[in-house]
Amino acid sequence: IKTMTTRQQPLIIGGDMRADTPGHCAKFGTYSFLELNINKIISTQLLQSNEIGNSNAMEKQGFIRCLEDLQQYDLRPHTVITDRHLQIAKYIREEQNDIVHHYDVWHLAKGLERKLLPLSNKHPELRPWLKSIIGHLYWAPASTPSDLDEDSKQNIVLAKWMSLTNHVVNRHSHDNEYYPSCIHEESPLDTKWLHEDDIGYKKLKEITLNTRFLKDVKKLSTDHQTSSIESFHSLILQFSPKMKTFSYKGMLCRQLLAALHYNENSDQEFILDGDDDPKLYATFPKKKHKEGTYSIRTKKLIPRIFIELLQEVLHTIFVLNYVFCD
Ligand SMILES: [Zn+2]
Structure with missing residues (x-):
């Protein structure tokens, strides 16, 4: 405070x-x-x-x-x-x-994924697109400058998001001044584009362009x-x-x-080794252990507050001879 x-x-x-x-x-x-x-x-x-x-x-x-x-x-x-x-x-x-x-964005993406998963089970042609669609939802606000005024930010984020339904059918220019065309390089030749007549595509449009969802997309945090x-x-x-x-x-x-x-x-320092690099150690999480995988973590200092608390407790017991309980 x-x-x-x-x-x-x-x-x-x-x-x-x-x-x-x-x-x-x-x-x-x-x-x-x-x-x-x-x-x-x-x-x-x-x-x-x-x-x-x-x-x-x-x-x-x-x-x-x-x-x-x-x-x-x-x-x-x-x-x-x-x-x-x-x-x-x-x-x-x-x-x-x-x-x-x-x-x-994480909460919105989670909700969207929950709707798209069952849809892609019914319409398998959507499956290869799921990851990119969720990624696009993260990208739309993250790639928008946060120092613009609120209205411009909202319009750009929305335009980027809505370009999705064009992009998946291999259309890369959009009728929108805030995001007139895709900024990606040419897509790989084997991209499995959707077709406008696919029922799966129509359902995808219903979900991703739903009025309430678009209102929420506009409010996504950009930074x-x-x-x-x-x-x-x-x-x-x-x-x-x-x-x-x-x-x-x-x-x-x-x-x-x-x-x-x-x-x-939250801004904790790492324990450094002789070369001033953070000390590392390996952990073997039970779930991953079967596959023989492990994670590398950095060794952190014990937070000062707990050292101070421990000192206080020890001082109270051994110096002041205070008995906490029987
Ligand atoms: Zn595109």
Whole structure:
């Protein structure tokens, strides 16, 4: 918070909720704000379903509480990036309309993939295109300059996305001033172009040019994405294992500890070897082990906060002779 108040740069916030899966006794939800320029959790709220209701209502309430939390430090987001949660979109549009609202491309791509997979099972000619279509959804905003004004950005992203239905039938000029023609080089000769009369192609058009979907595409974020919040959410699980049940306070403490851990690690330094290169080690994940594969990871320093916590605990026990429990 201190960094944010002294930085005086527009706050770019990623917001998302993690709903607890069964295993925890009470149904909790965690809504968090991640400042995407500095990659720090700046607000995290714990919500209970019996206090608020279904997970849809919890998500909106979580968003409002994070916003109120920032307000007490006179901080206000310039841009917020979320998934396509309807209630939050409506709330920002109607009650916080000075905040720019964008959608995270990963969430939109996941939803699109869920629709295209069954379609490609029915119409196998679409299969070779699936990966490229999803890739195109990522490319449209990522290749658009983020310093343009909001309207131009939206028009260019939309035009790029809509060019897809021309491209797959081997048409590369588009009746659109914002993206008049494809910018790729010539396609390989063996490209399996679709045909305009194919039923699969017509269905593909229905999905990719659906009015609501196009509205969402326009709102895609061109530079920041919220995938780091997923890392924070999995970190909370490490502090509050699903097998155990926790009280509200117990859960809240674990969530805050996870936030401290995340912030401490988000710009964490690597342990260097003699040549000043990051030290590497191999891991053998069980799932991949059968195939004899392994992953290479970099060795990181233990976060300072945990060294300080451990020192405090040891000092309390051995110097102050404090007995924590019997
Ligand atoms: Zn093309």
